[in-house]
Amino acid sequence: MGRALAPLPANPTSLSLLLLLLLHLFSPLQPVEALGFQFGTFNPSTDYDTLAPIGPAVINKNALQVTPDSIGNVILTNQSGRILYKQGFKLWDGPPEAPTKVASFNTSFVINISPIKNGTPGEGLAFIVAPDPNLPAGSFGGYLGLTNATTDGHASNHLLAVEFDTFKQDYDPDANHIGLDINSVESNQTVPLADHGFDLAPNHTVFFHVWIEYDGGRELLEVYMIDEDESTPTKPKPASPIMTANLDMSKVVNQNSYFGFAASTGDNAELNCVLSWNMTVEELPKGTPAGLVIGLAVGIPAAALALAGAAALGVWAWRRRAAARDPNILGTLKCLPGMPREFKFRDLKRATGNFDEGNKLGQGGFGVVYKGVLTAESRRVAVKKFSRDELKSKDDFLAELTIISRLRHRHLVPLLGWCHQNGMLLLVYEYMPKGSLDGHIFCGPERQRLEWSHRYKIVAGVASALHYLHDEFDQKVLHRDLKASNIMLDSNFNARLGDFGLARAIDDEKNSYAELEGVPGTIGYIAPECFHTGKATRESDIFGFGAVILEVVCGQRPWTRAEFDGFQFLADWVWSLHRDGRILAAVDGRLGGDYAVEEARRLLLLGLACSHPIAAERPKTPAIVQILSGSVEVPRVPPFRPAFVWPSAGLLNEEGDTTDVTPMTSSSLFGPDWTSDIR
Template identity: 65%
Template sequence: MPFKKSDHNRFEVLESASINNGALQVTPDSDEIRYLSEKSGRILWKDRIKLHDKKAKVASFNTSFFINIQNHSNSTSGHGEGMAFVIVPNLDLPPDSEGQYLGLTNAATDGNATNQLLAIEFDTFKQDFDPDDNHIGLNINSVLSIQNVPLSNSGLQLVPESPKNFTIWVQYDGVNKTLQVFMVDEENPVPTKPRPSNPVMIQQNLDIAKIVNERSYLGFAASTGSAVEKHCVLGWNLTVEKLPEDEGLVIEAKIALGVGVPLLVILLAGWWGQRVRHKKYETANDPTILGTLKSLPDTPREFRFGDLKAATDNFNEKNKLGQGGFGVVYKGVLSKESLEIAVKRFSRDNVKSKDDFLAELTIINRLRHKNLVKLLGWCYENGKLLLVYEYMPNGSLDTHIFCGPEKATLRWDLRYQIISGVASALHYVHNEYDQKVVHRDLKASNIMLDSGFNGRLGDFGLARAIENGKTSYAELEGVPGTLGYIAPECLHTGKATRESDIYGFGAVVLEVVCGQRPWTKIGKFFLVDWVWSLHRERRILEAVDERLRGDYVAEEAERLLLLGLACSHPNASERPKTQAILQIASGSLPVPYVPPFRPAFMWPSAGAVEGNADSEYTDDLTVTISH
């Protein structure tokens, strides 16, 4: 039995996706090319599934699905972009996730550890970072796959001239922490057919507990660009080991959907009672949190939930400013005060949201600097956790640097002003604030702009106080941050320092001056290597954003480009400190010597690290603060 439109109550169908013509149509099902281009969509099983727990138990699962990717006969630009099987933490489809982002991420979020995303991609369009236009890949928090497997060698073509169905099996062993992916093509997919012993397309050791949320949604995502195609799921089987609940019940849930197999979910008696009791517990406010809130120094303002609900029009999607791994931010207006605000609503599970909320509040509560986004207050009612921030009317820096042709690019004087302001904020949190905070996620999308286009450092979602390591509330595993901004030593230690923040700042400086993202390939180089090559050839000003059309101060541009390279030095001890950065930006101190060739990364000895007071490494526990 094919999928029916009535199956909508079994799925969350997001954006341009639909259930139509007996299939899950992950991007539009239309014969008109104008309705197909530049689209993204997701279809997810309606309930979150528990994949790991606090006792380090990880669920095993097996899934098989049957897909058909159809090229559009009127498409003149080839086929694209592709689709993916996904594990995601929430129901939000990232904005601007069409094209190369496959409905997984977007330019602002790609590579961010807070995405908590795992995907098996079926890619049909070659980007600069792809091996070809016919491959599968394993993706973690990014569209840059950690493993790619071209399919042509196996005689498989994702988008053949004549439509073809493909059967894919994804098998995860929660005990041995291994992931395997198998794939075959066949005319008539049979949902009960066992997976083959080969070919194994992907085999990877992987602890998903370090990647995905404890409770996650499973399903499919896809996108199109200027090149278009249709992405159909014809059937889906899913078996997940259900982890023990609080009273020790072990449940196995099975879902069999489409192609002649009815829905089946097996639950043991007593589970519903546990859910009811758990819900009752969640509705009561935790006295521990209330006590912590009341004891904070310089206690911020307490807002009523009803006022924030009214201010955001009941958290209407049209008022959503952005989202991260910890919550969603909405614009609001407090009508009685005629005050515009940004309201962050925490969205992880009950325990983690409390950790996130307290971690953010206890540090940012006392931060006071003109170039930081200001916290206005908090709300905790009936288990709902919210933080209220000053609203930034000009949004984030990246939306002005990476804008479309319909919007004028950011003037040079404003770019210089913003970089100087962020440098001042970074010096404050590193050296002048009594707790010494490390931000850990410096990038253009985390720099907000007020009405005067002053840069305000925000989204401290991965930040932590160096001296407060043993009392941190939240824990993030792996290397947090965004690819392109992460210092090389962090990939070895998994720990952050003030020097690694400087590396991220250097990436931002180059991003703002050049108008290019750090992971952009220019010829054979990524951005930082490209600028370094121009420096070596004494042509560094050729790196300045072409959209400025020469309207910039050459001496300032050269100073910032060299500063960006100095901050991007592969070896942490060679990067300038924030005090020097401030003086360099103001012109009162010359830029330090930048060698013509980018130095090789050298791992410092343990003694050298311990002996450098400004290289104090944070441990694996993280206090989280976000805008």
């Protein structure tokens, strides 16, 4: 979309025409940009700076508790609350009577609605677009924190909401539905959820993942929804929406509005929680400054001359900035769906202390990661600076950004944004306060040992993330560098898989990704067949995951030969203990026997199964997740480690048939020029 230009004046001067010509010739195209934010979890120590809880709503236990929980001497009934993002967004452009552009937005969030002490739930939770952060008085009960008896139904509310209703009022279809609310809690459109197998507030823990997408150009709102109980891994967004509505948002909400959540309880109470929240809003282009229009209309030579000089100066400054930024990369980035926020280089430079060595968190084959604090938001971040040669760094940067910007899973490190300025290629991730798993497993004596419950939870979290990448995302994604140093831990020791520098997406009809220069990954985690095929597959990712499991349980790196009674790799040593019937001797001695025996046995056998030399014999991620949940037994592991034979009977493809083992010669997504080194 081009810049909006001022109309020609009735009697233009030559300077005015010159200025307009300059603007037409030199105005850079302004592709649509997006604003937004991302909360993988919620931290009360930092997130009160960007979120505004109202009423009894609080940020607590890594969640937004929009109505109070049952801890402490708190009144739970007849309550209402709101939590909104503090920054407002411009949602339409032009005059109120005839808007010229309506912004699109996408949001996704995970919610948990729990009745108190298995009682009757009430009343509900809503995602809202509101004119201000205020909470109407008396908005408890059926008003859901949206309106009250006086204001309900008034167009002056300028309120839009998608409600998740758990209590039947006279105007509701039932006590378990979603609805589209416009200025009133009497929904314009409802969808009963029992028909879809959903129960918003059952007497057991269920997480609902919701996507709300609004297309301002088509005036179309769509709501997608899936349920995730504690034993089920994260599912992908459904192919079809559960609710679709035609909506001109400019006729409802204020031009500048706020996004957030509202909830209420009535005579019955429930806990209304939001566990994660991502938001992307189209940034509307800015029109021509008022001063420019006035100067052209008046046609005073001096004013026109000043404006022409300013325009020429602006053109020079723009060209200078453009020279430092690759327009091809920028064009690619801005066209990517769901692209996160673009950061200013000066803000990241300030946040990291000019990339001070004292702020370095780690360094890998592709770049250096620094910790930092965004002062304006008081938010801690991790900034990855790409450091290979210019061409390879651009490839690395685009590959990682292209893939991870589309991934949404609670066991992946959330990407917050990117920056490409001053010759720097930077990615900004959510800061993980517990650091890497590597730092806890192989810690020195001065650090506290990682207890068993955390170890098991971490392995299960990584398995869930890997299942998402391999089987649930709309493309198969190969991580290709699974190891302890690439697994980060949040404040509650939940695993977050990170470092997607080697990751590649592959087409649905393909099963592998071929690397033209060497075998990517880290020795000890690379599957043996990769050295023969030059291919990365889901089976090779499983092999790396097996190495991680053994690392976590044994507290040893995969290749430290001196620790393994002469065996070259950790898996060989554990297999020898399995053969001798004493596999539990492999458990990390620093635990001092303080571990769950059956869980340890399960993990060690699963680690060996994933480390099987023959790729087709390794379990797939759906089975792995079930094994870790205890619902499925570990597959039989032979007492002797099978020999690696090449060529073997072949790798299994998606249909269970053998595939050709000839190395691929072209990539499936990014072209034939991707390169990586063993590191």
